[in-house]
Amino acid sequence: MTNHPRERERASGVGDAGSPRADRPGGAASERPRSLRALVYGDVDLNIIDGSAIWAQSMTQGLAAAGCEATLLLKAPVTTDRLVAPLTTVPGVVVRRTYEERLVPDAGPRGLTPDQAVELITRLDAEQRFDLIVVRGKRLAIAAAQTEALAGRLWTYLTDVPQTVAEMTATSVSEITDIAVASRFLLCQTEELRGFLESTIPAACGKSVLFPPVVVTPEGVSGSGAPHEPLKLVYTGKFAQRWNTLEMTELPAALAARGVPAELHMIGDKVHRDDPDWAKRMSKALESASGVVWHGGKPRAEALRLSAECDVGLSWRAPEMDASLELSTKVLELGSLGLPVVVNRTPMHERLLGADYPLYAGETLDSVADTLTLAADPEIYREAAERCRAAAADFTLERAAARLRGYLDLACPPAPAGADPERPLKVVIAGHDLKFFTRLAEYLMSLPGLDVRLDEWEALRSHDQYRSKELAAWADVVICEWCGPNALFYAEHKRPDQRLVVRLHRFELYAEWPRKLDIEKVDAVVCVSPYYASLTRELAGYPADKVVVLPNWVDVAQLDRPKLPGAEYTLGMIGIAPSRKRLDRGIEVLGELRRRDPRYTLAVKSKQPWDYWWVWNRPEEREYYERTYRMVQRDPLLSEGVVFDPFGPDVATWLRRVGFMLSTSDDESFHLAPAECAASGGVPAVLTWPGADTIYSARWLHESTEAMADAIHAIVSEGRFDAARRAAQAEINENYSLSRVCDLWTDLIVHGKVPAEPEPGAVVRA
Template sequence: MTLRALVYGDVDLNLVDGAAVWAQSMTRALAAAGCEVTLVLKAPVTTDRMLEPFLETPGVTLRRPYEEQLLADVGPRGLTPEQAVTLLTRLDADSAFDLVVVRGRRLSVLAAHESQLEGRLWTYLADIPQRVTDLVSTAVSELTDIAVASRFLLCPTGHMRDFLESNVPAACGKSVLFPPVTAVPAGVAAPGAPGRPLRLVYAGRFAPRWNTLELTELPEALSERSIPAELHVIGDRMQRESPDWDRRVTKALQETPGVTWHGGQSRAAALRLASDCHVGLAWRSPELAAGLELPVTVPEFGALGLPVVLNHTPMHEELLGADYPLFAGDDTESVVDALTLATDPRVYTWAAQRCAQAAEAFTLERAAERLRGYLGLAFPPAPVGTSAQRPLKVAIAGHDFTFFAGIIEHLSALPGVEVRLDEWESLHSHDQYRSRELASWADVVICEWCGPNALFYARYKRRGQRLLVRLHRFELYAEWPRKLDIEQVDAIICASPRYAELTRERAEWPASKVVVVPNWVDVDQLDRPKLAGASHTLGMLGITPSRKRVDRALDVLEELRRHDQRYTLAIKSKQPWEHWWVWNRPEERAYYERTYRRIQRSQTLTDSVVFDPFGPDTAVWLRRVGFVLSTSDDESFHRAPAEGAASGGVPVVLSWPGAEAIYAPHWLHDTPAEMAAAIHAIVSEGRFDSARRVAQEEIRASYDLRRVRSLWTELIVNATVPEGGAPEQTGTATR
């Protein structure tokens, strides 16, 4: 089945700027990914220079609201966000699109409030607050609404994604990357060496923060250093600031010696003009450069083979390397210094190669590949054994779906499977009428947690229905397994072999009923570049209850700091007093009081332990962590070290019982001293990068979300289990 995408951006395609390039790139990338794409234009067409690529792109349909008279009372400057959402919902009602891609903050807020589009929005985020000080409560509320209604939040850079997830919890898990896309015409390439005169090129909008006036001063400034130079300017997007500024910049572009203004051009024509130059310019004001977007011209110039002069920011350094020679500071003089360096053929070649290498990640082919991955997540194929005419009815019951959310999302997207949730208010509190209704409706019931929910559904299980119960460590030592009628259960699912064996022994259940499906780790979401200093940062995710043994992590840190004072420990966790069931126990309270007192009184620890608040932004937090510790007395699985490995870090695991069945032996250690020795050896011997690559590959092979989803799908649809043999059947699911 070919997926159908509806695309609209609050973008005037008559003007050439980054937003117009986005609309062009998004549409072409979706088409290349296999979608039929309908692009709705915002404004009446006055020039077709940005529309040319669509005429030669199969599978793309343009809708022109003005020319087709799709709406009444539209103004000459284009559709308002309200009009656009009205039109999008109308077109969707007529054609039932699979996904609706939108860009523009006001437009996105309105679309998020349209129930018809909920869950199918793919929202591209660019014009949002990009500083914490600008994230007022209204902005956070709007972004939360957008995140809740969207299937994906498309972010232009990893820095934008990190910023969003750090400040809008609802964005975590939904934020994915869609970087700028390059589309260099075949056979077009830059000269490959600096020339005389040195030809500079700028393409983009004209505005004070884009340093338009300052750029026109460069030919004269270079001539004062005996470097003849020309500036070629491409574009016609004037950001109206004030009449005086508009006049000054227009005069500078038209009359400054050495400056040639080529006006607005098609994207292909602009790239051909740029390819005849020597150096690209993407230098902006400090405020704009510190933003979270990457100018599309940076990878475009790089793809042509042009070196680029741009601001020295963490994002640009991450893209081009800390040693990139053509970074500029905040003043024009620093730009002239960089351009002077570029006249050296060796520096020029080095910088051009670095930019070309970086541009390889921004091609149309890479964008289409990225989108195919997202489409595969949002629209998985129908499992063998299901029917769209008679879907398999699956009810999922529990009081906390934190550890099962990724599976629920996948099951809900499967064709031929209908999912309904029975969300209990607490372990014991639920809507009995709702639960009874689902017990009568479902072909398959999944109880997340082996608690009162499992007892309830076992009691009301009907003939021909299958009941699956996922058991965690928490329930194994409680009363509910002993009360559960195991004859009514088709499979008990544990996360690790050891806990499967303990479950069989303690509950005295048939061995074939207890099977293992491991916990999942979303490697794709967690895999992000590490920050500087990560190799000397230890991390713990969750330190309650006391059996997590944070005191052992402090032992590891103290040992490491005897070798190197740069080692620190970051702890992301709720505090023990935030869990009433922990803080009300005297022995637990005494343990934490003793441990925290130790941190306060130790000269080694007091400045090297950092506590971070609990929250869903784990992927962002893990960017600064190189080693994730597991120092527990006991665990059923302990996903934290696996998440650390998925993020590009190294798991360091104390050999608690059963750990050997989950983690490879080279990550297991018998004492905190051995853990410290292993960490320091990896760092001091320069093996950090190689060790973390190995760890990530191991986790991807065993626990990646895609693999675990497939295991659950087979278990639910076809009663196929990965370990322990087929569960005893009390009936065959009907649908």
């Protein structure tokens, strides 16, 4: 587990950004005493209008709109203030002009190097500590990741990273892993990029969040809503080979040959010179090609006004760009003006505009010219323009600010009511395996008013006794994750004025440690479900009021992602060892369903049983798996319907293709997988193991594999999948969201307050 640096003076924004999270029950958080301070630096030149420069401007605006004091640090000397000047009038924004202020005396004429930028950021941070530091550019991010003083506060925007498995070399994996470890968030432009990163970089899981392009258009500026004659095409941005900008200059002539008078308006002044011959031809075409009007570089607002006077936007790119995991800001900007845009047909564009969008481009100049002739038809024009306008509505500054407020609440929560940041409560978290407590620990460490330290034991019985004794003497509150030797140690060394909380799992309930624990020294024993709380009281003999229920958490924000097409036909299982997880029952459900519809499949995300020595060394376990796997291999109905996926933390990405999560175990203490699937927009399917009815409502419980298959097929075949998954998601969000569970733990730690336990047989409620 990675320790994340504490920030004693951490606080939050004022106004809307400073209010407690909307999903916080009981208003557990206090108001923030000051605005958050954010620094934005991109390894980009704001003198050149392109997507990266627009990002720096819009990110700064978004943070200011979210309630931050936002400082934009410039890489290069200002030769044109087309992008910088509009920021000087935005409340809460400060622009630091590196060259004009002589902040780096030895800076070269073309802008700061990544090392110079990181050194300057670190120096400015030492003068006025920033709560978050937003950076863009891979080389810059690598340098920042090596700077310990910035660790945990970096919000790294990733674009110039490998976007295919072939490009993701061992060096790239190592570099991006370092960036992920040092960052609080990895800001990803699209769901596709986030999924790719999580599938290839385990450290990115749980830190990758969406920050799509931001569209800010001048007030009152929009297109006419109908095509004109001549048809005015517009392209804005850089001029580069893969962007097909040279081929675009031939479109007016190609359209004239089809009887469609046309002009091409091109806005921008950055010509890529990787190929000098191409650059020369591009420059000549801008100046002299028939039907081409070159406006040169313009301030962003002026570029948008000129675009609004045109009819159709162009974002036609070379085929090798189709695999890009990024979304063009220009497409969204033009769409927000009410202009239809010619784009390549890609899965991302189909999700954005629909598979039947009428202005998809082909690979050749002639095919694009044919597409543009359609745009001259008023009906087709209006349909395409409305699609683009509707798509752009999800990328406004207001949407970006709301998204950023949510991330700010996660990264920099306000102090809990009753906690004093000047005299923080001292908390120790002790255990040999903290993987089930990681997100809770990270949250507690982020809270002003709490000083949290970890006592990570090497093994159940192995630890640094001197450090543990020091922490026992230091702490106000001790949390023991697992009721094992760690709990016995801290109970033995507990002071009368100290509070001790022990979280007990199924694993240790049947061991000797709970019965050896001096329960009089313990203030609360935490179980994750009412059933196991009752079982703990019975087997360990603990007083009823000492055993409390704090459920497992589900990171609903991370898991809530768009399902892939056909997800309703995919069953899922996570973790199939040991045999009491009953993979065989899951396969029985699959068999029942495939007899009705061969589209059903079962995806199993798990280590294999032979990966666990303590499972594979037991003859009865080995025999069970050999028998089960033979059944799959030999049955034609099943052999093509089961897919085994590797174990890993990329659960949120994997769940995008899963519609139903099976829980077919003999017993479970909670079983998180069905809840995670529900949070992802899927449906739980749970056999009634003991206590399941205290965690999941009756609509998701089934008495047999046959009944489970019947229920799943009825939901799918009767068209009720969307309704069922919405209901499941609402239930899990209400009961087990990470924010709710974090608040429950905060109340327990700060105030000793525990929630009332639900009645027997009732699902836990907020």
